[in-house]
Amino acid sequence: MTAASTPPMIRMAGVDKFFGPLHVLRNVQLEVPKGQVVVVLGPSGSGKSTLCRTINRLEPIDSGVIEVDGQPLPAEGKELARLRADVGMVFQSFNLFAHKTIIENVMLAPVKVRKTPASEARKTAMELLERVGIANQAEKFPAQLSGGQQQRAAIARALAMKPKVMLFDEPTSALDPEMVQEVLDVMTGLAKDGMTMLVVTHEMGFARKAADRVIFMSDGEVVEDSTPEEFFSAPKSNRAKDFLGKILTH
Numbered sequence: 432m433t434a435a436s437t438p439p440m441i442r443m444a445g446v447d448k449f450f451g452p453l454h455v456l457r458n459v460q461l462e463v464p465k466g467q468v469v470v471v472l473g474p475s476g477s478g479k480s481t482l483c484r485t486i487n488r489l490e491p492i493d494s495g496v497i498e499v500d501g502q503p504l505p506a507e508g509k510e511l512a513r514l515r516a517d518v519g520m521v522f523q524s525f526n527l528f529a530h531k532t533i534i535e536n537v538m539l540a541p542v543k544v545r546k547t548p549a550s551e552a553r554k555t556a557m558e559l560l561e562r563v564g565i566a567n568q569a570e571k572f573p574a575q576l577s578g579g580q581q582q583r584a585a586i587a588r589a590l591a592m593k594p595k596v597m598l599f600d601e602p603t604s605a606l607d608p609e610m611v612q613e614v615l616d617v618m619t620g621l622a623k624d625g626m627t628m629l630v631v632t633h634e635m636g637f638a639r640k641a642a643d644r645v646i647f648m649s650d651g652e653v654v655e656d657s658t659p660e661e662f663f664s665a666p667k668s669n670r671a672k673d674f675l676g677k678i679l680t681h
């Protein structure tokens with residue numbers, strides 16, 4: 432395939448989403464090429480989490496199209512399970528299974544969903560735990576790990592399904608400050624390795640350094656879509672100026 436015919440890894444066109452009368456995504460247009468890192472910024476309630484959740488179909492949309500790697504999002508059934516495997520998601524709360532060890536958490540989906548033999552799943556899980564720097568925690572239970580270690584385990588678990596896209600929704604917001612960097616470092620490594628990523632975060636250092644692109648949302652709309660340099664040095668809209676004024680004087 433030529434570059435021109437390669438579909439974007441994520442494509443959203445004319446996407447609208449309502450919660451009852453509340454119009455939470457307004458005509459969202461977004462194309463994310465393979466390997467790009469997009470940071471999503473915006474005030475509370477602007478629709479950032481909803482945007483992420485529509486991309487792996489945790490939330491249905493009311494109109495428009497969403498495609499992942501050229502495939503429209505399936506409505507339900509087996510196809511939906513496949514899509515969920517293509518799109519990894521990491522949330523603010525780590526959501527690890529408390530009664531399973533770290534390595535069992537990472538092995539679970541490949542064994543259950545992909546039917547990967549346990550020995551192979553274990554080998555891959557150990558490699559992923561190495562990659563996120565917690566191989567020595569493999570046999571522990573989640574409660575025995577720090578928040579930063581648990582979040583890195585959650586990233587390893589998402590990677591175990593070999594996703595094409597990783598979505599991060601405020602992955603460091605629940606962490607003690609001293610643990611934020613270790614998680615951001617893992618994410619930066621993933622970005623360098625070419626993963627396509629959409630990251631909702633308040634970590635402006637990460638946005639400046641790791642993002643190829645920043646989108647700013649306000650009231651369900653993508654108001655700005657630019658490079659980090661442009662966004663931070665010369666935001667175009669008053670809403671973005673206002674937002675930056677608030678967070679940068681914190």
Ligand SMILES: Nc1ncnc2c1ncn2[C@@H]1O[C@H](COP(=O)(O)OP(=O)(O)OP(=O)(O)O)[C@@H](O)[C@H]1O
Nearest residue numbers: 450451453455473474475476477478479480481482
């Ligand atoms: N399940 C739901 N039912 C009804 N309204 C919802 C639901 N989830 C979100 N909303 C509303 O949709 C809007 C967008 O919410 P969303 O969680 O996407 O915002 P956000 O930008 O992620 O905010 P935050 O920065 O606080 O996480 C908000 O007004 C919110 O109250």
Ligand SMILES: [Mg+2]
Nearest residue numbers: 479480481600
């Ligand atoms: Mg949110």
